Amino acid sequence: MTTNDAAVLLFFIDGLGIGTRGPQNPLDNLPNAAPLAVFQNETPEPFLDGIVVATDPRLGVEGRPQSASGQTTILTGVNAPATVGYHKQGFPNKALLEIIGEHSIFRQLTRAGVQPITFANAYTSRFFNERPRWISATTAAVEAAGLTFRTIDDVNMGQAVFMDYTNRLLIERGEEVAEKSEAEAATVLSHVVRENRFTLYEYFITDKVGHAQDMPAAKLILTSLALFIRELLSKLDLERTTVILTSDHGNIEDLSLRNHTLHDVPTIVWGARREQTAARIKTLADITPAIVHLLTTND
Helix, strand or coil, X not given: CCCCCCEEEEEEECXXXXXXXXXXXXXXXXXXXXXXXXXXXXXXXXXXXXXXXEEECCCCCCCCCCHHHHHHHHHHCCCHHHHHCCXXXXXXXXXXXXXXXXXXXXXXXXXXXXXXXEECEEECHHHHHCCCCCCCHHHXXXXXXXXXXXXXXXXXXXXXXXXXXXXXXXXXXXXXXXXCCHXXXXXXXHHHXXXXXXXXXXXXXXXXXXXHCCHHHHHHHHHHHHHHHHHHHHHCCCCCEEEEEECCCECCCCCCCCCCECCCEEEEEEECCHHHHHHCCCEHHXXXXXXXXXXXXXX
16 A cells, blocks of 8 residues: 555544443443443454554643543644643634644645545535534634535435434434435445545534433444444455544543543554554544654555
């Protein structure tokens, strides 16, 4: 494999930490939870030769890791909490937006001549018609590189995946889309990955369910998400493609708490050059540099 045909999928899951076994953890003894069932002080059973790296989301800053600063760090390679002096929850503020504007992974890859690159998630018309005051780190990262957003029309044409890959949330909101199985959604995402050198996909229902401390819902979505990932990996060319799954902070792995946890998060690397890539990752700030290295060198 050369850098001319290498491809990377960054699969971001919001609020997934490495927890302990026990009744507070919906992944404990959950059937068919591979590859998400990763626990502290245990060597996970390898799934498709994936390498699990316990990854530090705390980044040397006191307090609980949060979404805005953690996602900024993942998507830029800049230790955002250390730079601004705190963990920022919710959406990026001006300081974080400035970091993203300069260091977005999409912008770094564009500067390096790595094309095509894309964000696989679809946006609804409401985003375009009623531009929200606050935008996610991912939205800011895409805009920093001037990339085109995918839409619900793209979902209907099989060219995008919504954050809820089943489309059930879209249907509840009145969107005219067809419900998809995990396998069908995985087929769509695999096509997007095949067409691009770098693809980002994000999923954040995990964090919402974690905050709600809803055990039945957590087990349902983790079972579905694990199946979606397994189906996706089975449809990708892992001789050419590197898949990196990671998270910004812990949450759903401990439903005894309403807040985020202090746990490490799992970064799981599958496919091409997985050993070299996994060896480069220790904290969230290492994700973007590892991807840029993958796509711009042959080491």
